[in-house]
Amino acid sequence: MVRGRISRLSVRDVRFPTSLGGHGADAMVSADAMVSADAMVSADAMVSADAMVSADAMVSADAMHTDPDYSAAYVVIETDAEDGIKGCGITFTLGKGTEVVVCAVNALAHHVLNKDLKDIVGDFRGFYRQLTSDGQLRWIGPEKGVVHLATAAVLNAVWDLWAKQEGKPVWKLLVDMDPRMLVSCIDFRYITDVLTEEDALEILQKGQIGKKEREKQMLAQGYPAYTTSCAWLGYSDDTLKQLCAQALKDGWTRFKVKVGADLQDDMRRCQIIRDMIGPEKTLMMDANQRWDVPEAVEWMSKLAKFKPLWIEEPTSPDDILGHATISKALVPLGIGIATGEQCHNRVIFKQLLQAKALQFLQIDSCRLGSVNENLSVLLMAKKFEIPVCPHAGGVGLCELVQHLIIFDYISVSASLENRVCEYVDHLHEHFKYPVMIQRASYMPPKDPGYSTEMKEESVKKHQYPDGEVWKKLLPAQEN
Numbered sequence: 001m002v003r004g005r006i007s008r009l010s011v012r013d014v015r016f017p018t019s020l021g022g023h024g025a026d027a028m029v030s031a032d033a034m035v036s037a038d039a040m041v042s043a044d045a046m047v048s049a050d051a052m053v054s055a056d057a058m059v060s061a062d063a064m065h066t067d068p069d070y071s072a073a074y075v076v077i078e079t080d081a082e083d084g085i086k087g088c089g090i091t092f093t094l095g096k097g098t099e100v101v102v103c104a105v106n107a108l109a110h111h112v113l114n115k116d117l118k119d120i121v122g123d124f125r126g127f128y129r130q131l132t133s134d135g136q137l138r139w140i141g142p143e144k145g146v147v148h149l150a151t152a153a154v155l156n157a158v159w160d161l162w163a164k165q166e167g168k169p170v171w172k173l174l175v176d177m178d179p180r181m182l183v184s185c186i187d188f189r190y191i192t193d194v195l196t197e198e199d200a201l202e203i204l205q206k207g208q209i210g211k212k213e214r215e216k217q218m219l220a221q222g223y224p225a226y227t228t229s230c231a232w233l234g235y236s237d238d239t240l241k242q243l244c245a246q247a248l249k250d251g252w253t254r255f256k257v258k259v260g261a262d263l264q265d266d267m268r269r270c271q272i273i274r275d276m277i278g279p280e281k282t283l284m285m286d287a288n289q290r291w292d293v294p295e296a297v298e299w300m301s302k303l304a305k306f307k308p309l310w311i312e313e314p315t316s317p318d319d320i321l322g323h324a325t326i327s328k329a330l331v332p333l334g335i336g337i338a339t340g341e342q343c344h345n346r347v348i349f350k351q352l353l354q355a356k357a358l359q360f361l362q363i364d365s366c367r368l369g370s371v372n373e374n375l376s377v378l379l380m381a382k383k384f385e386i387p388v389c390p391h392a393g394g395v396g397l398c399e400l401v402q403h404l405i406i407f408d409y410i411s412v413s414a415s416l417e418n419r420v421c422e423y424v425d426h427l428h429e430h431f432k433y434p435v436m437i438q439r440a441s442y443m444p445p446k447d448p449g450y451s452t453e454m455k456e457e458s459v460k461k462h463q464y465p466d467g468e469v470w471k472k473l474l475p476a477q478e479n
């Protein structure tokens with residue numbers, strides 16, 4: 001039973017210095033500037049202040065994410081109910097970006113404070129619309145960029161609170177929810193030309209057939225995953241080989257490699273990985289928006305010999321027609337286009353689908369407007385029969401998105417064909433309910449909530465700029 005009035009909202013800037021080990025880097029970092037990847041295995045194995053590399057030292061002219069300190073704007077909402085249950089929400093950012101998102105969360109807070117949770121979830125579409133239509137904040141969106149990341153953090157906290165009060169993990173809350181209620185959480189504004197409320201209801205009603213069996217299957221086998229942990233651009237060949245060998249030992253069969261900085265370097269690294277994983281295992285490539293459209297086609301035609309399943313983010317995430325052109329050129333070579341981790345909202349996804357611009361759709365639990373907007377994208381993907389292969393990694397993205405993709409399989413897609421969810425092996429130790437991977441698959445979480453709650457000691461230690469970790473690092477940065 002949903003209860004309580006939201007009495008408090010707090011938001012904190014939590015940053016992990018992952019860039020020190022080259023983790024998460026999708027841009028080349030000069031060898032001199034690099035700190036050994038081994039130095040940064042966990043937050044506790046912190047590198048010393050001397051090892052801190054200034055961002056400027058790493059940035060090259062065509063840099064993408066050279067120094068990604070994985071970070072989160074971490075929102076906690078409390079209610080006046082006696083149960084003391086809190087809702088925790090995050091959105092994923094990189095370093096400095098967090099302080100901007102924190103401001104936006106504070107600017108949105110008045111929409112949540114003093115609201116009854118039952119009124120929020122009783123008209124979730126209306127509440128979503130209220131947050132995304134704030135008369136003044138809308139101008140710096142709408143439904144995109146910082147303000148939308150902030151919306152995601154707040155709504156993720158609301159979903160966590162709701163699921164915790166119901167005593168269910170979010171995936172199960174969604175699976176058990178009546179299709180009409182699910183539909184009532186979605187804002188269909190701007191997408192009714194491809195998905196109406198009636199279409200959504202029909203898809204969800206069809207999804208009821210065989211639901212119990214699929215739930216059992218998920219609980220027994222989990223949802224298939226691929227790993228991005230072996231081949232960040234910041235890793236040396238030796239680190240790549242070592243991580244790849246370990247991943248093979250651990251049973252991984254699908255691997256993603258970062259490409260796009262230097263063709264000869266890509267050729268060498270892709271050859272190393274193919275040699276290690278053999279011809280049958282799956283290889284994906286990720287360019288993180290590196291190329292212009294013709295360049296993407298040309299570059300990928302050269303990497304085609306390594307048989308990638310997809311090229312991810314070949315160009316600007318906003319260039320829908322550019323993606324369509326690339327897709328037309330590369331699909332005959334057996335390479336699909338994957339994109340979504342920086343897709344602003346459901347409208348961009350709608351157009352990517354309409355333009356046949358992607359073969360794999362990558363939802364992101366913290367970029368779109370939480371579960372609400374992700375539901376609309378899952379349903380559109382189903383309508384267009386495009387497999388959803390979520391973006392995860394960062395900090396907490398695996399924890400959240402597993403709920404969405406497990407729900408998608410049980411209640412929407414009913415298929416595992418060509419579907420796989422990203423996994424990155426960083427920072428899970430900071431979560432109270434970390435993901436569980438078995439046999440290279442996500443095992444459905446059993447704890448109530450959205451797996452968003454962080455350990456308080458981790459938050460305290462990594463809070464920027466006054467957490468213990470940053471107090472040690474910052475003086476070196478200032479020198």
Ligand SMILES: C[C@H](O)[C@@H](O)CC(=O)C(=O)O
Binds near residue numbers: 023025026391
């Ligand atoms: C900056 C991030 O690490 C980004 O490179 C992640 C990404 O593209 C992915 O996981 O895919």
Ligand SMILES: [Mg+2]
Binds near residue numbers: 288312313
């Ligand atoms: Mg990517």
